[in-house]
Amino acid sequence: MSSWLWNWTPWINPPPPPTTLERARAHIRSYDPLKLVANVFAAGLVTSLGLGAYYKRFLKRIPTAGYVTPNMITGRRVIKGVVTRVGDADNFRIYHTTALHTAIPTTEQELRNQTIHVRLAGVDAPEGPHFGHEGQPGYEESMTGLTKLVLGRTVYCELLGKDRYGRIIAMAYLRDPRFIYLIRHRKCVSLKMLQLGLAVTYEGKDAKYGDYTKEEFMHHEKVALSKRLGIFKDGPLLETPAEYKRRCAKNGEVAGGEAGNDETLG
Missing domain, CATH: 1.10.287 (Helix Hairpins)
Incomplete structure (x- = not known):
């Protein structure tokens, strides 16, 4: 087998x-x-x-300038908001918006204590009439120009500091600077004010210029002066906003625009 x-x-x-x-x-x-x-x-x-x-x-929405932390400033955080009020020729208030907060209040009562007071970085505009003293020449023109630029519009504010009045010093843009790599396409509000001859370069000790330099700002100011634009229509200013404020301080007056706290209306 x-x-x-x-x-x-x-x-x-x-x-x-x-x-x-x-x-x-x-x-x-x-x-x-x-x-x-x-x-x-x-x-x-x-x-x-x-x-x-x-x-x-x-x-998370930031209701007022008081909620802006030092870390937000040192990190140069960019916040988005809608301008609800132009308080002076170089500052305004924004209602901070997020993906969860897109509706903008429309009444004064709803806006109370709900807006961030922003001071435009790097520029100084003519002072308006405050506390019984007359405003500077060119104030109305600058105020109108800033209002046309930003009121009711969405702005992107790069947080750079706080001034002595508690306002946020910010470089404001009409386009999101985080996603636009070419600086000229960001539509910087401060630069636009200089280019239109509606402000001068701010040179105080707390001056902030963000991604720009003081020299860039002064260049745009000089170009506007050479073209006699805006507040330079009659030539160089007889008194700059900084000189005006120093004179008011010397006389015991208060100057500096809408330097109110966040209790004021939006």
């Missing part, structure tokens, strides 16, 4: 491969329960912290 008959074994079908559910169960059973709980907890904590940070930066 052939030897292969003695070595023959009957065919046995191999066991079916484990199902996905069975593999998952086996994988879970291989874990240490305490380690599994710890990993789940850690993942949840990291997710919560990440969502919290995202909410604070992108979804």
